[in-house]
Amino acid sequence: MQPQRYSLQREKIYAVVRESVEHPTAEMVFAWLKPEIPRLSLGTVYRNLHRMAEEGRLQELPGPIVRFDGDTTPHAHFTCLTCGRVSDAIGSYDPGLDAAACKKGFRAIRHTLMFYGTCPQCAKVGKKDDC
Amino acid sequence: MQPQRYSLQREKIYAVVRESVEHPTAEMVFAWLKPEIPRLSLGTVYRNLHRMAEEGRLQELPGPIVRFDGDTTPHAHFTCLTCGRVSDAIGSYDPGLDAAACKKGFRAIRHTLMFYGTCPQCAKVGKKDDC
DNA sequence: CATATAACTAGAAATCATTACTGAATAGAT
DNA sequence: ATCTATTCAGTAATGATTTCTAGTTATATG
Numbered sequence: 365m366q367p368q369r370y371s372l373q374r375e376k377i378y379a380v381v382r383e384s385v386e387h388p389t390a391e392m393v394f395a396w397l398k399p400e401i402p403r404l405s406l407g408t409v410y411r412n413l414h415r416m417a418e419e420g421r422l423q424e425l426p427g428p429i430v431r432f433d434g435d436t437t438p439h440a441h442f443t444c445l446t447c448g449r450v451s452d453a454i455g456s457y458d459p460g461l462d463a464a465a466c467k468k469g470f471r472a473i474r475h476t477l478m479f480y481g482t483c484p485q486c487a488k489v490g491k492k493d494d495c
Numbered sequence: 496m497q498p499q500r501y502s503l504q505r506e507k508i509y510a511v512v513r514e515s516v517e518h519p520t521a522e523m524v525f526a527w528l529k530p531e532i533p534r535l536s537l538g539t540v541y542r543n544l545h546r547m548a549e550e551g552r553l554q555e556l557p558g559p560i561v562r563f564d565g566d567t568t569p570h571a572h573f574t575c576l577t578c579g580r581v582s583d584a585i586g587s588y589d590p591g592l593d594a595a596a597c598k599k600g601f602r603a604i605r606h607t608l609m610f611y612g613t614c615p616q617c618a619k620v621g622k623k624d625d626c
Numbered sequence: 627c628a629t630a631t632a633a634c635t636a637g638a639a640a641t642c643a644t645t646a647c648t649g650a651a652t653a654g655a656t
Numbered sequence: 657a658t659c660t661a662t663t664c665a666g667t668a669a670t671g672a673t674t675t676c677t678a679g680t681t682a683t684a685t686g
Contacts, residue, residue, distance in 0.1 A: 369681085371681090389672090407673090410672090411674090414673095414674095428672085429671095429672070430673085
C-alpha cells in the first residue's frame with residue numbers, strides 16, 4: 365500500500381459514508397459534498413472510496429451500482445425492490461459460513477449476503493411505487 | 496407477460512447457459528454462439544437473457560458484470576478473487592433465511608449469498624495469478 | 627521559513643457493460 | 657398465401673466507472 369498523505373476530500377468522504385445509514389453510491393457522496401467543497405470532482409470521490417475500501421476502512425457492496433458502508437463489521441444487507449434503498453439486515457449473518465463453504469478445494473475468506481424484498485416504508489404505502 | 500413466439504436464438508441462448516457450468520456473462524454467451532449463428536447480435540443475447548430471467552427460466556447473479564445461471568433452484572455461489580470464475584458453492588444455502596430476515600417491517604422474498612476466495616485451480620498454482 | 631517532491635486533485639476524455647432505437651425478417655394465426 | 661405482432665441485427669445512446677494530464681498541496685528536510 366502506498367504512502368499516505370492527509371487529504372481534506374478523503375476525510376470528508378469518509379465522514380459522510382460513516383455517518384450515513386444509506387449505504388451511499390459514489391454519486392450520492394458527490395452530491396452531498398459538492399455544496400461544501402464546490403471544486404470537488406466525481407473522480408476524486410470514486411478514487412478515494414475505492415481506496416478506502418481496499419484499505420479496509422470502508423466496505424464495498426457489489427451490485428450494478430456500487431455502494432459503500434462505513435460499518436466494516438461483516439453483516440447482511442437488504443435491498444428494497446420497490447425503492448432501491450439499501451439497509452442493514454438484522455441478524456441473519458453467520459460468520460462461520462466461510463469455513464463451511466471451504467470444501468473440495470475452495471477457500472472462502474468472506475461472503476456477502478443480500479436480501480431482496482420490501483422495506484418498511486414501501487410496505488406501508490401498499491401498492492404505490494413511491495416511498 | 497407478453498405473448499411468446501418461438502425463437503431459435505432464444506433457445507440456443509438458453510441451452511448454452513443451461514449446459515454451461517461457468518455462470519456465463521452475456522458476452523460469453525455471445526462469443527460461444529457467434530460461430531454457430533454468425534448473424535447473432537449482442538443485443539439479442541442481452542434481451543433474451545434478461546427476459547428469461549424475468550420469466551424465472553434463468554437466474555441472474557448480481558455484480559459489476561451480470562452472470563446467468565441455468566439452475567434456478569436457490570443456491571450459493573463462489574467467486575474466485577484470483578481468476579474471476581464463478582462456481583456453485585456447496586451446501587451453505589439456507590432457504591429459511593428469508594423468513595428470519597423479516598423483522599421490523601422488512602419483507603424478504605429472496606437472497607443471494609456469494610462467497611469470495613480462491614478456487615481449487617487457483618489454490619493449486621499457489622502464488623501465480625493465472626489459472 | 628523556504629523549497630523540493632511525491633501524493634493528491636480537478637476536469638475532461640475514454641472505456642466498458644448494458645440499453646434503446648430502427649427498419650428488416652419471421653413465427654404463427656386466419 | 658397473407659397479415660401482423662414479435663423478434664431480430666446493427667448501430668447509436670446511455671450511465672457508471674476509470675484513466676489521463678497538468679496543476680495543487682501536504683509534508684519532509686535544509
